[in-house]
Amino acid sequence: MSRDVVITGYGLVSSAGEGVDAALDVLRGGARPRLDETSFAPYPVHPASAIELDRQIPKKSDQRQMEPWQRLGVYAAGLALDHAGAKDDAALKARMHLIVAAGGGERDYAVDGQILTRIREAADPGVFLNERLMSDVRPTLFLAQLSNLLAGNISIVHGVTGASRTFMGEESAGVDALRVARARIASGQNDIVLVGGSYNAERPDSLLIYAMGGFLWQGPFSPVFERPQAGGGFILGSGGAFVVLESREHAQGRGARALASLSAVASTRTRREPGAVASSLQALWREAGVARPDLVVSGATGVAMPTSEERDALQGLARDVVPLAIGDAMGHTIEMQAPAGVALAAALIARDEASEAAVTAIGHWRGEGVVRLTRA
The missing domain is CATH 1.10.287 (Helix Hairpins)
Structure with missing residues (x-):
């Protein structure tokens, strides 16, 4: 059994602002990326944008007990539910499954x-x-730092009380959360799944870890694909991204609009030897069935080796298509990078600005993924 899987809603908050339009405005040159270059100098970050938490998290008590990354995720999940027309359907949310990609909580x-x-x-x-x-x-x-608390808070605040799963593992967590959600719907195990993740970049402990690994970009902003020439590195970003996935029949049955089809999600993990990222990306491209995309949304990090290999590989795989590097608009958001890319691609397909899209998620250290979206 293999059912069509469609996207019926998405929610995105990032340093660019609330919603996909804010991020697309930056990517298309209509606005400058928001950057905090002083709080953690010499490492810049893309800070969380100001959002009215009461709109998606009505209880102050709920807001207070959450850490920043949880608030961002719960807010984005609420936006996705609203967009899918599911927010006020308690019976639907009671059987809706939830898959979250998240790292650890805040540190002492x-x-x-x-x-x-x-x-x-x-x-x-x-x-x-x-x-x-x-x-x-x-x-x-x-216990207060458990990564699955994001799923718990989404269940409490929004009433999504079907089975939940939390994936950890940096960029690959976001890819595999989408892959498993899609596979379960396509196989008939589930009808509807809320899937996504969130990240808080404004944490000294995270910056310390990545700085010790030599992964962080220092100094003024530079576009992601230009960083390898200057040594490479990523700029962390705060945000949250969720999408609602459904079988086509289920969406039609409740009168929901299919914004785009989630046609395939392919992922793997290779040793980062010279040429490995390019070979992996080419193999995943074929596995996902990407044909002639008119849109490429790249989750490239800016780290020298994987980013330069992805850039060169995409020139052969998607000729005449200039990739949109979401890191240019919202920074690198680790676990939520793939869901954010899918939300942006789905929005452009829904507006008839693209017919086939490929979303890449090449991890800064390990893990590679390609997601294919098409018109619904």
Whole structure:
């Protein structure tokens, strides 16, 4: 059994603002990307835009108990439900499944700072670290950081109470969340799924980790595909992106408009040897059945090797198509990069500005994915 899977709603919040139009305005040169170059200098970030949380998270108590990445995700999920015409249908949401791509929660910066300071003087750093993790990181604090709390808060606030799953694993989490959601609907296991993710870039701990790995861009803004020539690196961005996926029959049955078809999601994970990203992208392109796309939405990071190989491969795979690098508008949003790309592609297809789109998600370290969308 293989049913058509369509997108009936999307919700996006990013540094560019609320909705796909704000991001597209930046991508098309109508507005400048929003950047905070001082708070975490020398590393710029694309900060979260100001949103009226009450519109999608009515209870102040719910807002207070969430961390920033959860608020962004819950808000974007509400936008997607609104757009799909599902927000006020309690029975529909009770059987709607939920798949979230998310990383860990916020850190206790005071504890992290103490450990990083004192571990330098420890006689046995490994023993010291284990002792501190056992005594300083409280179980209650750890529970507050669980990545599946985003799914829990979406269920509480929006009433999406079908089965839920949370995927972790950086960029690949977003790709596989879409892949599994699509596969379950196509196979007849589910009729409707809410899928997406969120990310808070304004976190010293995240910036520290990626800086230690040599992945962050330093200095003034530069377009994603131009960064490899200057050493490469990504600029983290805050935001949330969700899409509502349904079988075509289910959408027709409830009178929902199919904005685009989610025709295929292909993913893999290769060792990053020279040429591996290009070969992987070419293989995924074929697996996803991408034919003659008139739109390419790229989740390229800006990291030198994978970004340069993706740029060169796309010149052969999608001739005469200039890729839209979503990092230019909203930064690199890790787990939500693929859902954000799908939301933007679906919007352009729904407006008849494209008939076939390919969305790429090439991880900064590991993981590659290609999503194919077509007219519904």
